[in-house]
Amino acid sequence: MRSSRTRGATGVALSLALVAGVLGLAAPASAADLPAPDVPPGEVASSNIEHLSNNPKNGALQGTGSDIAFQGKYAFAGNYDGFTVYDLSDPEKPVQALQVYCPGSQNDVSVYGDILVLSTDSSRSDDSCDSTTRPATEKDAWEGLKVWDISDPLEPEYVKAVETACGSHTHSMAPTKNGKDVYVYVSSYSPRSSFPDCQPPHDLISIVKIPADDPAGAELVATPNLFPGGGYEGDASRDASATSGCHDITTYAKYDIAAGACMGDGILMDIKDRAHPKVITTVRDTENFAFWHSATFNNDATKVVFTDELGGGGLATCTGEYAPELGANGIYDIEKAKKKGGKNGKELVLKSYYKIPRINDDTENCVAHNGSLIPVEGKDLMVQSWYQGGVSVLDFTDSSHPTELAWFDRGAGVSDGGTWSTYWYNGYAYSNDLGIGFDTFDIDDSIDGKAKTNLRSLNPQMQQKF
Template sequence: MIGLPKPRLRQARIVAVAAAGLLTASVLVAPPSSAQVTSQAPTAATNTIPGVDEIVSSPNIRLVTNLPKVAPLDATNSDLAFQGKYAFAGNYNGFVVYDVSRPSSPQVVSRVLCPGSQNDISVYGDLLFLSTDSSRSDDSCNSTAQGADVKESWEGIKIFDIRDKANPRYVKSVETACGSHTHTLVPGKDKKTVYVYVSSYSPRANFPDCQPPHDSISIIKVPVKTPTKAAVVATPNLFPDGGFEGSETGSATTGCHDITAYPSKDLAAGACMGDGILMDIRNREAPRVINRVRDTTNFAFWHSATFNNSGTKVVFTDELGGGGAATCNEEVGPNRGADAIYDITGRGDHRKMVFRSYFKIPRTNADTENCVAHNGSLIPVLGRDIMVQAWYQGGISVWDFTDSRNPKEIAFWERGPISNEQMIGGGSWSAYYYNGYIYSNDIAKGFDVLKLSDWRTWTAELVRYQELNVQTQPTYLGGW
């Protein structure tokens, strides 16, 4: 979510305990609770808008369970990460650790209070990383909102030790220019280091720690065994020419919104507001842009990227309206607020991204529903390119882009509008496939688990991940 424009000052709703010695966070351990399942009414895809909170879906996908949000983590839900039997769910007030060893009955292991939007989240071994992109009074978990025009204000990356999932321990912070809207983990080739590519944007002349032009990203080097030594080691300029200048319909490039890395192929794709870029990341501390594309006709805000498994395609999303507008309607049409599919042609530094087609969910949403292309992941299917994707109140879509020129939806699931009377933000922020199930972090409704049963995706059942951060793409089944 981009927030149009990104606020630099937010009122914290929850205050955690103060740091003492090593940085600490307030952890609440919740007793097991019975999951609530909303009744489901499978239907064919039509332009009939479901009623308030009514669930509709294609016959091949069903809701397994839902865990509603509870105080104090009842703020906006954000991204997801996975490790073993655990799911880690970001929230603007902190994060939740779930035990999903029984997907039909997830259990809350811990709730960590640490306010700071968006709390974009990822995990690596014993470490958990959180992005803070709201200007805070300090780097602790009991900070308060403070203007970015104050030099002492803080934004950046927080690092937790998660060896004890019931008691995550805050151990390190790293301040980064313009904060951290999102971040991407890139394992070092020595296996002793992990790099954090930090994406941020929206500089202003009166922000001491976020000065224009800000055409760069921040790269943090984290020694895995000694994370307290984590530090920024590079701030590569990705746009020496300043990037896209902006237009009436498209955002100017003042940094990147999100980067997806494909470490085994030494590739990364950056969704950078007004530009889509392809990078060579063989040198983890010095990524190189090898190709750049723009869409001045239909794209408003380059939001995120997903490679196919072979690394021969990349899907970019356009977050038209910043995630807070109704764009899945006839007025906006099928090519805006959509996905754009690019084939990657050529080799080495001669690789280029070639546009093939757009994909957008084929259902009309109400004008009171925020709906636009958002976070999704590949489903690890043998021989085909299929992904699941969140569309806020547009729900969850499973679609096949094996034929880059003719993508098609093969499954969908959605709730009806939160309200028929006024715009209330909600819906699926992230929808990811992990070890046989689809997990969704719904902004308003909580943590959803869904099951897809389709002959086209059965080979995904053969794949088991030990760890999954979607913006750090793994190769499955050896690639093809």
């Protein structure tokens, strides 16, 4: 699935059909060897979280639901066929305000001011919204970033396309301190010698500069090599990926820092010079992590939660067959490190792992995926998607002893693929499900009752201090 640089409904269905055997991992002798799921097939259960509403997929956007970004009273929800704008005026019952058809997986989405950016990581006939699928072996096939002007959120205007090497699986914004320019770090991976626009070793990211007052002026400005030594070589015996670019980067512009989840490596970067990021430190987990997928800082940038997407999003790792350290979060403290010459650098120190404690059915893909902080002062709280493992609220204030505070879980057969991304925004948690649409949740006030609810925007891969 990763080798074709696709993920979602098709890839998940394939992985569920083949289960662990296709990935070279040990599978149980039979389903009878596994304990019964905590939430039976066809049922729904939760603790300290209430499901308020669901907006089903409809119209032209029947593809896989992906990422979400927020601005003002609107949520922008990605879909492999385009994106949907939801009006959150009644936050408990979002209203679909607009659909934009523009196919090109994953359609990872971010917003900043009047700018909306979409990632295209599937080879297309051209950069238009009328494009069709083309093989990545064809030189004139297109992949990259699409830039939109959303000065009127309900009439978005597609203004620029920027082609990037190996496409754009995900992207992360890094605005300058004065807000005049937005730099976009483009993550992509899985090069192949037969792909003319995605040649090995591809140890780089692409950087696109977008003038805040002229989105049509977007241009590629740099392709820095983050792994001049080649990165982790991978380990086929445990389906651990080699490093060839990054899967996702989370920026924290206030602190001029970014965390990269780069397949085989986790990294911290200094991004003070936005166009020339520098790797500060690299960390590997050659025992438990298989695919470094995403990262979330705590509010004061002293910790990072990295996720391990073991199996690429299609594997049932929550059945009791896999150890709690596999397909989990790795919680790292950012500590000072002495370097040669007496200068203080930084290093990532592993403190613990976190995986949802519930047992799933062996047909349910379940692994750590996208989440965001809940802005409660003095605490490190995070709401997170686990595909068919559902939604989990995590307290990692004590990074050595993370605990679950709330959860929501649909049993097998309710959702085909589960929840991709769950983010907290102004009092509610919103989730984009691969198969059944856009969900709204209310977390118990004992957990988020003191959270700040005056956020003007939220891009979870572009963190802002609360």
